[in-house]
Amino acid sequence: MKKTLITAVAALSVGIVTPASAFEPESDQTIKLMMADWSSMLINTEILNIILSTYGYDVEKVIADDSARYPGFESGDLTIALETWQTTQDAAFTASVATGKVLDMGELGPQAKEDWWYPSYMEEQCPGLPDWKALRECAEAFAAPETAPKGRYLSGPVSWGGFDEERVEALGLPFEVVHSGTDAAMFAELRAAYERKAPIILWVYKPHWAPSVYDGKFVDFPKYEPACYEDASWGVNPDAKYDCGKPEGWIKKMAWAEGEEIWPCAYDIVRNFTMDGDEVGALVYEVDVEGRGVEEVAMEWAKENEAKWRGWAACAEK
Structure with a gap:
């Protein structure tokens, strides 16, 4: 099974070449993880990359535009995204899920x-x-x-x-x-x-x-x-929409719907993948302020939290 250098090194660096159960991925098709242009998305996606690679999945990280991601997910050109923010993507996400081609994979954790x-x-x-x-x-x-x-x-x-x-x-x-x-x-x-x-x-x-x-x-x-x-008639300006602040709410994970039949265990791992808001902020600080690399920070988290993410991967640990 092919692996990028990054993912192969990631698995070795965590100290695990194959999981204890010698789990075999359901397919050798490539899982395409969406990468976007903010640090928490980069870090969380790299952590997922490490986890999936450790269990033998072939993973590719794909840079995609935040607002224009939806056709890619509906067609299968993108497989998984860990951060979809209700604050800016609520309507587009809801419409994409309604097509039946995209799955709502649950909340990441932070509000x-x-x-x-x-x-x-x-x-x-x-x-x-x-x-x-x-x-x-x-x-x-x-x-x-x-x-x-x-x-x-x-x-x-x-x-x-x-x-x-x-x-x-x-x-x-x-x-x-x-x-x-x-x-x-x-x-x-x-x-x-x-x-x-x-x-x-x-x-x-x-x-x-x-x-x-x-x-x-x-x-x-x-x-x-x-x-x-x-509705323009709503709010302080009866002639214009957007006369209010931005919405607050969830950060959700999303996935290409057909992928669940191809990689059911990987999809279980994604559904179980959760992070705390303070934890995410601390990881972003290490990258943005301390100047550390995304891969280094993600690897450090993976080493320190192995018991947690192995719990997310119960389907591969049986």
Whole structure:
């Protein structure tokens, strides 16, 4: 059975070439794990890669666009994704599952929150915060040379979605939305601004290390309801949708439906795969702040938590 160098080394590094039961995978077809452009997804996916590779599965990691993943899963070009965030992907995920070609594999564990966030020191320049209406009056405090007199809001990569441009227009906020090219670049800019106490307001999400390490708050927008995204008459602006904050909720795993017949044990492992939010934030901190490699951090977790993930793989341990 073919293996990439990474997965073969991963299995050897954990100290397990074959499991005690000498488990044989149900198929030699390749399981394609979706990789996306934020650190927790990279780390969790690498941990799953190590686990599946240890049990002899042929695994390939495939980079895919977050919002455009669904045709790939419906066709089988992608097999498994460990992070689908309700905050941005609820409607697309629900529609994809409804086709019968994609499986809802259950919640990963952490509860998701992501929205506009600012360091607490900005309240001196915008004392009405965290109320969103304060941003109408003090946007210039968040301005950059290229946006002045409008404020600058640093959003995530375009592929994340999130409707920030629509939110700015619907709520009448004098801000320009600037999209970061990558997750790492966005949080690097936060670190640099925080150290200088420079103006910044940006997309922050949880679970993540930033809200734990830095003193700051999420903006209090009108609370999300599904009607906010579907019915313009809902909310503070009767003529526009998206006049509210982003939804909060689950982070779910998803999979190509036909794959369960090919790799039933692997799918059991994925369903059992769960992580704690604080645990995920700590792993991301090791990568983003301490500068360690994703593979190194994932391998360390796998070595320290072997009993846990072997419990997830009861179907292969019989």
